[in-house]
Amino acid sequence: MIGPFNARMAKPLVPTIRGLYADGDMVIIFFDVAATAKDGVPYHNTYTWYNQMKASQVIKATAFFDTQKFDEFWSRVSPTP
DSSP: OHHHHHBBBBOOEEEEEEEEEETEEEEEEEEHHHHHHHHSSSEEEEEEEEEEEEEEEEEEEEEEHHHHHHHHHHHHHOOOO
């Protein structure tokens, strides 16, 4: 996801972690991202990723974010080939 996302950005995403939590095999990351899209408009969103781990590898991930902000950005900006 990050590769296609950054192809629409003038500069790479910059995450700011708000919280990192672990319980058993689950790691939860709560963070904000900021970047400027190729069209010059800033992109900001807040994400929470829930990662199930096994042997230090993510085996299952679920992400939550503001889909309205994401959809508006994704529809507005085309990726660089």
